[in-house]
Amino acid sequence: MESSVPHSEATVETATFDPFKDRLDRASAQRIVADACAGADDGELFLERRRSEALGFDDGKLKTASYDASEGFGLRVVSDEATGYAHSPELSEKSLRRAAETARLAAQGAGGAFAEAPVRTNRRLYGEDNPVEEAPFAAKVDLLREIDAWLRAEDPHVVQVSISLAGGLQEIEILRPDGDQRRDARPMARANVSVIVERNGRRETGSAGAGGRKAFGELLTADGLKSLGREALRQALVNLDAEEAPAGVMEVALGPGWPGVLLHEAVGHGLEGDFNRKKTSAFAGLMGEIVASKGVTVLDDGTIPDARGSLTIDDEGTPSAKNVLIEDGRLVGYMQDRQNARLMGVSPTGNGRRQSYAHVPMPRMTNTYMLGGDSTPEEIVSAVKDGIYAVNFGGGQVDITNGKFVFSCTEAYRVKNGQVLNPIKGATLIGDGPTALRQVRMIGNDMALDPGIGTCGKQGQGVPVTVGQPTILIDGLTVGGRAA
Numbered sequence: 456m457e458s459s460v461p462h463s464e465a466t467v468e469t470a471t472f473d474p475f476k477d478r479l480d481r482a483s484a485q486r487i488v489a490d491a492c493a494g495a496d497d498g499e500l501f502l503e504r505r506r507s508e509a510l511g512f513d514d515g516k517l518k519t520a521s522y523d524a525s526e527g528f529g530l531r532v533v534s535d536e537a538t539g540y541a542h543s544p545e546l547s548e549k550s551l552r553r554a555a556e557t558a559r560l561a562a563q564g565a566g567g568a569f570a571e572a573p574v575r576t577n578r579r580l581y582g583e584d585n586p587v588e589e590a591p592f593a594a595k596v597d598l599l600r601e602i603d604a605w606l607r608a609e610d611p612h613v614v615q616v617s618i619s620l621a622g623g624l625q626e627i628e629i630l631r632p633d634g635d636q637r638r639d640a641r642p643m644a645r646a647n648v649s650v651i652v653e654r655n656g657r658r659e660t661g662s663a664g665a666g667g668r669k670a671f672g673e674l675l676t677a678d679g680l681k682s683l684g685r686e687a688l689r690q691a692l693v694n695l696d697a698e699e700a701p702a703g704v705m706e707v708a709l710g711p712g713w714p715g716v717l718l719h720e721a722v723g724h725g726l727e728g729d730f731n732r733k734k735t736s737a738f739a740g741l742m743g744e745i746v747a748s749k750g751v752t753v754l755d756d757g758t759i760p761d762a763r764g765s766l767t768i769d770d771e772g773t774p775s776a777k778n779v780l781i782e783d784g785r786l787v788g789y790m791q792d793r794q795n796a797r798l799m800g801v802s803p804t805g806n807g808r809r810q811s812y813a814h815v816p817m818p819r820m821t822n823t824y825m826l827g828g829d830s831t832p833e834e835i836v837s838a839v840k841d842g843i844y845a846v847n848f849g850g851g852q853v854d855i856t857n858g859k860f861v862f863s864c865t866e867a868y869r870v871k872n873g874q875v876l877n878p879i880k881g882a883t884l885i886g887d888g889p890t891a892l893r894q895v896r897m898i899g900n901d902m903a904l905d906p907g908i909g910t911c912g913k914q915g916q917g918v919p920v921t922v923g924q925p926t927i928l929i930d931g932l933t934v935g936g937r938a939a
Contacts, residue, residue, distance in 0.1 A: 530555060586643070904922070
């Protein structure tokens, strides 16, 4: 029988975040923001409260547990390409006035026409439940202990189990100089299971995770965590039989879902507005040009309900959108925040994101994926004459200026004459995004998003994202391996 944790009776603060109720006078705050932004092109007061909890169960014990409650504001003044920004964890008029003195320096001597407020939306893409309040702390620990014991009993090769839960609620309020006010409450939940197996002195690892902008739900049940545990164990056992990866230029079939992280890194960052405005992207100046094989259509869509990268509004107040970046191989759009959109003479796309109140917004991805095609996954794999089939990825590195990437495969198979052979280990994929896009030969009909595990880093800021793609076949990627 499935077990689950009971509903929480914890005394965590649940009142809706309202900084203008007892900390700041709204009219005074608006006047301060308006004075700071006088003569500027854009700007806003961004207020935030976060409540989050994280548990880490490792080696049969609860190793880490944390609860964090934070709040603060960031005041931004934008004048042409200059940005003045000041932030504080103290929500008081005194702190706001001090921040305004700093931020307003960006607009000194300027005489810009202040930008209009973002359009409004009554759409809601996720609930406002706080996963922290979903179950008592002790019940969560008991569940993690249960899953740890189950996995160790499930297979005699299991020597280590690590399980983590993380959840929280981010509440934001945006106040503009004209009095326009926006708010959003963004839940986030994440669970992850990692397993180490050993056989004849050889150890291998597998992991699986899931989450999204929602309460934990099924992830806080034995069945939900066992599903992740089975997948992590399967990967680890597959890798026990893996042989050294071959090396050389060969065909590469990529599986659906999480392998889209290669698309995210090697292509997605190069389509963000700031890199293209500054002409530091491999895609700069190519708007309207063919940049990929026919049939390749790439979107950034922040409107998918409950998806990890979705936003009802972005961190500047602009509603998120379903933005087509590459259509049938042709470059048709970039992702934009308000500042870069204004400087490039286009409209914002709802991609202005920041890690927290202490960070300035910039163009960032949300849920980035490639649309499906007409081929079945079986047809794609059978078309591989000499190559590999990469199902899962670990870390990677990308150079935005030229799109060059290196990605490590955590689950991959050798393929010859359309036959999937042995699993391989130590495989890395080496290439560059623009070339890889042009070498896509087949596109599957099985487009899938990752299960809700992505975090994207840029200029020291991390934000949650989703990646996705169908099974695809790429000609001529360099595979790094150790096999002779």
